[in-house]
Amino acid sequence: DSGVTQTPKHLITATGQRVTLRCSPRSGDLSVYWYQQSLDQGLQFLIQYYNGEERAKGNILERFSAQQFPDLHSELNLSSLELGDSALYFCASSGGGEPYEQYFGPGTRLTVT
C-alpha cells in the first residue's frame, strides 16, 4: 500500500459528460501528479501541483482541469468526455524539491461509452 488513495476505483459514463476524480496524497507529501495510462499511449504525465499551486503541465487537454486543495487532496476534472478518454488515471505524490520517488495510487479506471 503506497499510502495514496484514489476514488472512485471504476467510473462508467457517457460521451459528453463530466466527471471528477479524487486523490489523497501520502501524509506529509506536498506534490501531487496526475497521469493517464491507455493501452496505446503508455503512462502520460498530465499535471503537477505543489502545495496548492500548479507546478508543471504535460499534455493535458483543455477539457481537463485539476486543483489541489488546502488539505492537499487533489481533484482531476474531465469534461465533454470522448471515447478516447477511456483510460486508467493515476495520481502520485512525492515530497517535492529534490528528485524524490513518486508514490502512485491504485488508479481510477474510466470507461466512456
Added chain:
Amino acid sequence: SQKIEQNSEALNIQEGKTATLTCNYTNYSPAYLQWYRQDPGRGPVFLLLIRENEKEKRKERLKVTFDTTLKQSLFHITASQPADSATYLCAYPLEPGGYNKLIFGAGTRLAVHP
C-alpha cells in the same frame, strides 16, 4: 522532444537466471533515471533511482547502471523468481531542471518461468 525507449517485446526467462532490461533515451542527458514496477491494473511502484554521477546502484537483487555516453540504463534482476513477473518502466525528467515532471517508457514485460 524527449524520447525514451524500452524493449517492447516481452522478456521470458527461467527462474534463477538474471533478467536484464534496457532503457535508452535521446537528446539531453537527464540528471537521474528511475525504475518502477507495474503489475496489471495497478499503480507503478518505485524501485530505484540512479543519478548521472552514479555508475551503478544496488538494492537487494536489483541493480541499475547508468551510462551517459551510451544514453542508456540497464536494469538487472538476479536470481529471478516467478514473483518478479511484471512490467518494468523507466522514467526520467521531461526537461532539464524539471525534476519531477517525468517521461515514462512504455515498459518491458518480464515473465519468469518456474
